Amino acid sequence: MTAPDAAVSEWITGFSSEFSAVEGFMSVLVSDFFIPVSISLYMLFLWFGTRDAAHRERNQYGIMCASAALGFACLVIEVVNNSVEMWARPFEVDAGARAAAEAIFYLPHDPSFPANLAGVSFGAAMGIFIYNRKASIPVFVLAVIWSVSRVYAGVHYPLDILGGAAIGMVTAFFSYGLLRVFHFIPEFCLNIGRKLYLA
Amino acid sequence: MNYDALTYLILTFGGCLGIYQIAAAAADLKGLRFLSSTVYSYVIGFAILGATYGWFFTCADLNMNANDAAVVEGHEQLEFFLLGAFISLIVTFLISSLTGLRHPKRTDSQSVGEGIEDLKTKTFFQAWAYRRKERGRGR
Numbered sequence: 456m457t458a459p460d461a462a463v464s465e466w467i468t469g470f471s472s473e474f475s476a477v478e479g480f481m482s483v484l485v486s487d488f489f490i491p492v493s494i495s496l497y498m499l500f501l502w503f504g505t506r507d508a509a510h511r512e513r514n515q516y517g518i519m520c521a522s523a524a525l526g527f528a529c530l531v532i533e534v535v536n537n538s539v540e541m542w543a544r545p546f547e548v549d550a551g552a553r554a555a556a557e558a559i560f561y562l563p564h565d566p567s568f569p570a571n572l573a574g575v576s577f578g579a580a581m582g583i584f585i586y587n588r589k590a591s592i593p594v595f596v597l598a599v600i601w602s603v604s605r606v607y608a609g610v611h612y613p614l615d616i617l618g619g620a621a622i623g624m625v626t627a628f629f630s631y632g633l634l635r636v637f638h639f640i641p642e643f644c645l646n647i648g649r650k651l652y653l654a
Numbered sequence: 655m656n657y658d659a660l661t662y663l664i665l666t667f668g669g670c671l672g673i674y675q676i677a678a679a680a681a682d683l684k685g686l687r688f689l690s691s692t693v694y695s696y697v698i699g700f701a702i703l704g705a706t707y708g709w710f711f712t713c714a715d716l717n718m719n720a721n722d723a724a725v726v727e728g729h730e731q732l733e734f735f736l737l738g739a740f741i742s743l744i745v746t747f748l749i750s751s752l753t754g755l756r757h758p759k760r761t762d763s764q765s766v767g768e769g770i771e772d773l774k775t776k777t778f779f780q781a782w783a784y785r786r787k788e789r790g791r792g793r
Binding site for chain 2: 489
């Protein structure tokens with residue numbers, strides 16, 4: 456089965472054959488490492504790098520919410536991937552997408568919908584957004600870049616990305632609710648962190 | 655340890671080491687800096703971060719997860735990141751405490767037990783020793 460937005464995906468992937476000079480740059484962006492490590496390092500910076508103690512604590516709650524959100528997002532996506540098979544990946548049905556995927560990425564074997572990367576990155580961004588809107592902007596930007604790069608590389612349809620992003624955002628609000636109900640858990644973590652000079 | 659896993663661990667170690675210095679400069683955590691100057695802390699932080707990124711993204715196999723025996727995907731990626739962050743934190747505490755001995759920033763009148771806030775005036779080991787001393791007095 457082909458995704459309903461296959462034409463959009465083919466149009467975006469089509470750019471990869473026109474701008475071969477940027478392949479090296481795109482292979483860095485699309486990789487499993489550049490964006491996730493950058494998001495993780497940014498979260499680490501937010502945890503430590505705020506001068507005001509009250510502001511820092513708010514960021515630390517945001518990081519805990521983001522971490523829980525991306526964990527739950529992975530879990531939900533794993534369940535959906537194993538129970539529903541929506542459509543094949545773009546490179547499995549389109550020769551142009553296959554060429555793009557082979558040139559700048561690799562050919563993943565797991566299901567296309569929903570996109571795990573979108574769930575993780577948008578879940579983290581929304582988790583931070585709930586506590587500190589301004590601080591979440593870089594994570595949203597990185598999440599969008601990562602998502603577009605995967606469509607460009609021919610390994611995801613835009614609908615895969617939207618599905619993953621929706622799951623990530625819902626799990627962020629779910630995590631926020633959990634942190635509020637079980638408030639003693641983040642408080643306990645922060646108290647342990649303070650004893651070790653980590654919070 | 656697998657070569658791919660090791661390169662990823664070095665990326666996370668170097669990245670975190672740089673980020674701790676940048677965060678220490680941004681949050682004025684003098685006890686966490688390698689150098690006393692804020693500007694130099696930013697410079698050293700961005701230099702470590704940039705060098706690590708530059709090395710990894712030009713030398714490592716970015717498609718290392720393509721084969722079925724990949725060891726740096728999903729939860730393994732998180733585990734290696736946490737390991738890298740932990741090792742770099744220990745290294746940061748050690749180096750900042752050693753350099754802090756040459757430039758002590760003790761202000762014993764400040765309250766203790768506020769966690770990271772204590773690192774604004776003391777190194778990790780100074781804060782830890784001071785907290786123990788205060789607890790001893792309290793008994």
